[in-house]
Amino acid sequence: MPDHTRPPDKRATIYDVAAEADVSPSTVSRAFSRPSRVNSETAERIRRVAERLGYRTNPLARALTTSRTHMIALVIADITNPVYAEIVRGAQATAMNDEYTTLLIDAQESDRLERTAIERTMPTVDGIVLASSRISDSAIRMFAKQRPVVVLNRAIADVPCVVTDNPRGVRRAAEHLGELGHDHITYVAGPQASWPNGIRWRSLLEAGMELEIKVRQIGPFSPTIEGGERAAEELRSRPATAVLAFNDQMAIGLIRGLTRMGVDVPGDVSIVGFDNILAADIVTPGLTTVAAPLYAEGSAATRHLLSMIEGAPGHTGRPMVLPVRLVVRHSTAVRNLRPGRARPPGVRQRPTTTPAVHLS
Amino acid sequence: MPDHTRPPDKRATIYDVAAEADVSPSTVSRAFSRPSRVNSETAERIRRVAERLGYRTNPLARALTTSRTHMIALVIADITNPVYAEIVRGAQATAMNDEYTTLLIDAQESDRLERTAIERTMPTVDGIVLASSRISDSAIRMFAKQRPVVVLNRAIADVPCVVTDNPRGVRRAAEHLGELGHDHITYVAGPQASWPNGIRWRSLLEAGMELEIKVRQIGPFSPTIEGGERAAEELRSRPATAVLAFNDQMAIGLIRGLTRMGVDVPGDVSIVGFDNILAADIVTPGLTTVAAPLYAEGSAATRHLLSMIEGAPGHTGRPMVLPVRLVVRHSTAVRNLRPGRARPPGVRQRPTTTPAVHLS
DNA sequence: CAATACATGGCAACCCGTTGCCGTTGCGGC
DNA sequence: GCCGCAACGGCAACGGGTTGCCATGTATTG
Structure with a gap:
């Protein structure tokens, strides 16, 4: 009998799954995060047990070690302005496609609000798209040092940008x-x-x-x-x-x-x-x-950001310009x-x- | 000399601050999370060191133990629809007021998309506002069992609701x-x-x-x-x-x-x-x-959600109705x-x- | 048949805070 | 002078995964 038990109201963890499937927690972890690293039969068994127990990997715990939250922030100047709707759509769609969640921030055309929102959000996201940012170039460069940043509708030296023609x-x-x-x-x-x-x-x-x-x-x-x-x-x-x-x-x-x-x-x-x-x-x-091409703007900026997060060089010299x-x-x-x-x-x-x- | 060092490019942790301030990590933690629990002079010293080192508490690590992320999700049916802009504003403002971050999700009028987005987001947020949700009552009740949920523009038994008249x-x-x-x-x-x-x-x-x-x-x-x-x-x-x-x-x-x-x-x-x-x-x-009263809708729903997160009873019997x-x-x-x-x-x-x- | 390589799985440390519990110290009261 | 209590701070065990490294067993090679 497994020595690991849990109150039934809590979510199952890898430890619960491990006990049930009679493997070590690390194997369960690998079964999900790098399946090639574990025998396919074992992986299958683990997956079945996990399914039965309703196990879901806890994104926070994962983020703690990998420092990847699979979340990106999209900062827009004014949600009241309908142009952003399509941009948001484009961004969300491509993010979702890569299993990223988008965190939308409305800066309400306020420099100060935008800055504090970014500061607060920064530690929990893997990267940021700044659409029509109202903050200074230097502030943006500061942020860009800490996390991948793509700027939309604006050209700044040394930071990847997407603009329209x-x-x-x-x-x-x-x-x-x-x-x-x-x-x-x-x-x-x-x-x-x-x-x-x-x-x-x-x-x-x-x-x-x-x-x-x-x-x-x-x-x-x-x-x-x-x-x-x-x-x-x-x-x-x-x-x-x-x-x-x-x-x-x-x-x-x-x-x-x-x-x-x-x-x-x-x-x-x-x-x-x-x-x-x-x-x-x-x-x-x-x-x-x-x-x-609003949808394309959101989509292009996000795609670029994601590739940076995956380790791509990022800055391409000149801004990307859309027709x-x-x-x-x-x-x-x-x-x-x-x-x-x-x-x-x-x-x-x-x-x-x-x-x-x-x-x- | 403190035995704890760190590569200078990484963010400072409580351990770095602890070493510098010559206290234990737990004291540093308390200096921030419950200052009354530590001597005011010590706290002040710790705060100074933290400042100097650029320390910021890592919200993910905190969330891991407290299971509070200080994030809420706001799910809207269609970001293209301008009515949601003001609702979002209202929600964001009251959330921000309580130091909560809002995660906006556009369901694109799709039942399936909405459900998967919620499932994916659920584990990382403290609660959810569903604005004009298109998913079934029973699905919403399921979600409401796992996290505080407030429903906007819809009345469902046993789930707190905010509707207009x-x-x-x-x-x-x-x-x-x-x-x-x-x-x-x-x-x-x-x-x-x-x-x-x-x-x-x-x-x-x-x-x-x-x-x-x-x-x-x-x-x-x-x-x-x-x-x-x-x-x-x-x-x-x-x-x-x-x-x-x-x-x-x-x-x-x-x-x-x-x-x-x-x-x-x-x-x-x-x-x-x-x-x-x-x-x-x-x-x-x-x-x-x-x-x-769109702004009021977003704001009321969010306020209600936050109070539930803080432990308020939540369900008030009848939906709250706005004029x-x-x-x-x-x-x-x-x-x-x-x-x-x-x-x-x-x-x-x-x-x-x-x-x-x-x-x- | 020995030597080597690869596939699998476990151990244990680590990520960064939080918190229950205990030890120490200093002070007031009797 | 002794006792009790409050204030303060440290220890260590979490929370839920991830991952470098090692051990074992099996397959490959010469």
Whole structure:
């Protein structure tokens, strides 16, 4: 009779299984963690006993020795922002695929919150994906020294990064507006701590040079619908005919604000957003926007992180960049040369929601 | 000279601190976990040494003995659905307040996925909040035997629950439609596995009895915009003048589908949704909907869970119910008595986005 | 048939804290 | 001066696996 017993309400351990299967605990351990190391018949027997006893290996105990928890953290700037939903999906799916659990952290656009959350989480995870982090480069590098880190939507030297092709997206948007006759584009800026905000503006500057389109910037505003509405206010005193907004929420806020003020979109002002969130297709007029491969972002970043955890070198020199595309809907139109008057022919006033056109 | 040394790249442990501070490891442990148990000067010295060595207590090792990880899981049905964003916020905030970390799991509306995710997560968390779970009552009861569980948006006997006042919400919607002259309401059903779906329909049946309004149900449809569009198709062959949709996404899909088919909302058909998501205020016409206190839901469920983890009794007999309110926008109007013809006076055709009216 | 290699399984140390229990010390009370 | 008690700190046994190393038995090789 085995000398090891347990109160029946507690979970079975390898010791219980070992006693039942008449082997040593180490053999049970190996039967699960490296089956090749044990005779296949023995392993089978152990597995059967384990099944019967309802044994599950305790991930905490395992983590204690291996220092691998099989958990990764995904830190996002703002869970309220729908772009992260697909990113989270992509990340979760690839993590789950490798039997990793994802720990989601919402930083609520707060530098301080983000930092403390990371500090608290760090010791229990094998690696971290920082999506649109708001903390400083140096702080991120600090974290990257302790655990594998992949940064999403931001480029930092010496840390592996995944970004979307912002320059190209901005360029496509500028070309599109240029083709519609616009020779001046106003960029409505989002949070200054946001890396995409910076690169989008710089990309617009550059595109403006090459395409001979004048550009200017207003803001920063909060990256929300309200932020866009405030920007619309400001546009009142500094009118524009073409606007590129930091993201779709702001673009939607702009549409609402301008419409309320009696300005017609796209008749008087063309508006382009960023991200192609669901609401971009719901708002009237449908929002022309630069679409990012969100699911792929989450997935790529996670895959990279997992390979680092498995011991891959990690830093690849340059950031990995994912392609974007311009989705043309109805918030952009030929420039109205006589402001406030009749519109040029061919521009619909009340666009219905027809299938959007996807370019490049 | 202390006999305990460590490679400088590894994190300091209580043993390192103990050696430096010239006390035993247990004293170090106590200095952190129950400071009253050790002399305040000693504790202070230990704390200083720990600080200098950069010591942080390893949560995994602690969890191994205390079987408390200070993590809770929050399982949501679909991260793509914006209602969960605020619920997550509420949950995270109250968890963080008590120094708990939240592990978010997206079940992607899949019974199987949800179950396996829970099984995998269970051993590493102190408790679970199931928000809009799609798994069976009995499965939930099984889980509830192993760990504290709180169920959100669903009522199950013997398991603590937090729900919103669906009957009242439906009642308010029905009253509102009744006042507008509607004597027939069509309920557009969501997922059959969804508990709110069932209670909303039953509540409508009941409200219909009392208010002398005829009701019927079509569906089920997927709880998405596409689902709503498909429902609009079906409505073509079985017309309605007033529709209550399972949620806002479906309501928005209905508006789009009907509008595309040339049916005027709210002129020909009035539509009411559920949840008051952001897009409800963006769509044209603005959606009349039953708003739930999302943040409070997440927060209440989490608070209840935490108190159970701390040893509170848990099951309170009846579910905790949170109040709802009807947000009236522009998707509902006086019933059009001559279908397909001129509309009764006083009903706007192109509602602009004016501030919504909040009732009760 | 001896020598060697490989497949298996056990022993015991280790991961890093936690905690029940006991020993020591100092102090107040009688 | 003796006793009892409280405060403090250490010992050692956990918690549940993992893994380096060794012992045994069997198969392979020359």
